[in-house]
Amino acid sequence: MTTTEILSHLVAFPVLGGESNLSIIRWIADYLRDQGVEYTLVPDETGEKACLHCRIGPATDGGIILSGHTDVVPTVGQPWDTDPFELTPRGDKLYARGSCDMKGFLASCLAAVPRLRVAELRRPVYFAFSFDEEVGCRAGDLLAGAIRDHYTERPAGAIIGEPTMMQPMVGQKGIMVYTTVVRGSQGHSSRIRDEVDAVHEAAHLILWLEDKMHRLIEAGRTDDRFSPNHTSIHVGKIAGGSAFNIIANECRFEWDYRNIPLDDAAKIFADFEAFCCQREELRRTVYPEFSITHLPFHPPVPPLDTAEDAPIVDLVKRISGNSRTGTVAYAAEAGQFSNAGFPSVICGPGDIAQAHRANEFVAREQLDRCDAMIAALAEELSATE
Structure with missing residues (x-):
C-alpha cells in the first residue's frame, strides 16, 4: 500500500487522547505481521491502551527510532467541511483529523516497511x-523505557515525526x-x-503566577530560539462561589507552564508551593481549615535541548535535505x-498551524518528502561506517 492508502486507513480510527487505542494499534500490528515484522505491544495498567515497538534490521548498535502517536484531538464544535474521519483529497491536500498531527508520519513509516525489509x-x-x-504525552516515558529495556543493542537516536514542515527541530x-x-x-x-x-x-495565587513569569523574564531567563522566548505561565479556567453575597468556600483554577x-x-512549582504555604499560614489564623491543594493533570513533560553538533542532528539534516534547524513551542x-x-x-x-483545527490537512508534497527522508535513512543505515 502507498502512504496515502495507509493514511486513509489510519484516519478512519477516531481514537481520541484518553481513549482506548487498541483498534488502531491492532490494525498496525496486523499490517506489520502481514509484512513479516515481529512487534511488541506495551500495554498500560488497564489493558485498554498499548504502545507498539518493533525493529527492522539487524540487532546492532546505531539504529534509529521513528516515533509517533496514534491518538488525535476531538472534532466536537469545529466547523468541518468534510467527514473528519475519512481522508478527503482536494488538489494537493489530504483532509482528515490526524492527517497532519501525526498519522501522516505513521503512514510514511508503515509504507516504507516493504523497502526496509529488503x-x-x-x-x-x-x-x-x-x-x-x-493529553499530556502520558505514554512517552513508558514507550521509551520499554525500547531501552527490551533490546540488547543500543539505538543511536530518535526522530519524532510531529509536523515541522520537514525541518529538523532540536528543542521543545x-x-x-x-x-x-x-x-x-x-458566610455572609x-x-x-x-x-x-x-x-x-x-x-x-493567580497574580503570583503571572508575576513569576515576568520575574523570570526580567532575570534574563530567555531563549531566543523559542517564540515566545521565555517560560509561559497561564491560567485558563477558573470556577468558584455560588452567589455575589456568599463568601466562597471553594475555588479552583486550571493552569499550565511551558518551560x-x-x-x-x-x-517553578516548588516556588509556587512555598507561596501557597505562606498564604495557608496567614489565613489559618482566621479559618484553621483553610487549604490549598494541587492536582496534576499528568506527569511533567520534559523539554528537549539537543546540541546542534549532535550526530542525530547531522543525520536528520542529511536525510531531510534541510540544514536549517529550529525549535517548537509545543510539547512532544x-x-x-x-x-x-x-x-x-x-x-x-505537515504544518503545525493545521493541527487541532477544523479542516486539518497534510500536503501530498509533505508526505513525499517524508517518504524520501525514510528512504534516505535506509541508505544511511545500509552504508558501511
Whole structure:
C-alpha cells in the first residue's frame, strides 16, 4: 500500500487522547505481521491502551527510532467541511483529523516497511508508536523505557515525526498542567474580614503566577530560539462561589507552564508551593481549615535541548535535505526519548498551524518528502561506517 492508502486507513480510527487505542494499534500490528515484522505491544495498567515497538534490521548498535502517536484531538464544535474521519483529497491536500498531527508520519513509516525489509541494513530502524500523547504525552516515558529495556543493542537516536514542515527541530518546551483547589470558609459577604473567601485567595495565587513569569523574564531567563522566548505561565479556567453575597468556600483554577530548557520545572512549582504555604499560614489564623491543594493533570513533560553538533542532528539534516534547524513551542515526546538516553530530533510532514483545527490537512508534497527522508535513512543505515 502507498502512504496515502495507509493514511486513509489510519484516519478512519477516531481514537481520541484518553481513549482506548487498541483498534488502531491492532490494525498496525496486523499490517506489520502481514509484512513479516515481529512487534511488541506495551500495554498500560488497564489493558485498554498499548504502545507498539518493533525493529527492522539487524540487532546492532546505531539504529534509529521513528516515533509517533496514534491518538488525535476531538472534532466536537469545529466547523468541518468534510467527514473528519475519512481522508478527503482536494488538489494537493489530504483532509482528515490526524492527517497532519501525526498519522501522516505513521503512514510514511508503515509504507516504507516493504523497502526496509529488503534493504541491506547494517543498522536497524525501529518504530515506536504511542497512545495519549494529545493529553499530556502520558505514554512517552513508558514507550521509551520499554525500547531501552527490551533490546540488547543500543539505538543511536530518535526522530519524532510531529509536523515541522520537514525541518529538523532540536528543542521543545516542557509542559506541566495543574488544577489548584482553594478551600475557605462560608458566610455572609458583609463578614469578609472575619472569613476566608476562596475566590479572593485564588486571585492572590493567580497574580503570583503571572508575576513569576515576568520575574523570570526580567532575570534574563530567555531563549531566543523559542517564540515566545521565555517560560509561559497561564491560567485558563477558573470556577468558584455560588452567589455575589456568599463568601466562597471553594475555588479552583486550571493552569499550565511551558518551560524553556533553561528553567527547571520542579523549581517553578516548588516556588509556587512555598507561596501557597505562606498564604495557608496567614489565613489559618482566621479559618484553621483553610487549604490549598494541587492536582496534576499528568506527569511533567520534559523539554528537549539537543546540541546542534549532535550526530542525530547531522543525520536528520542529511536525510531531510534541510540544514536549517529550529525549535517548537509545543510539547512532544522528544524530551522523554532524550531523557531515556536516545538523542532526539523532531521532524515530520505537515504544518503545525493545521493541527487541532477544523479542516486539518497534510500536503501530498509533505508526505513525499517524508517518504524520501525514510528512504534516505535506509541508505544511511545500509552504508558501511
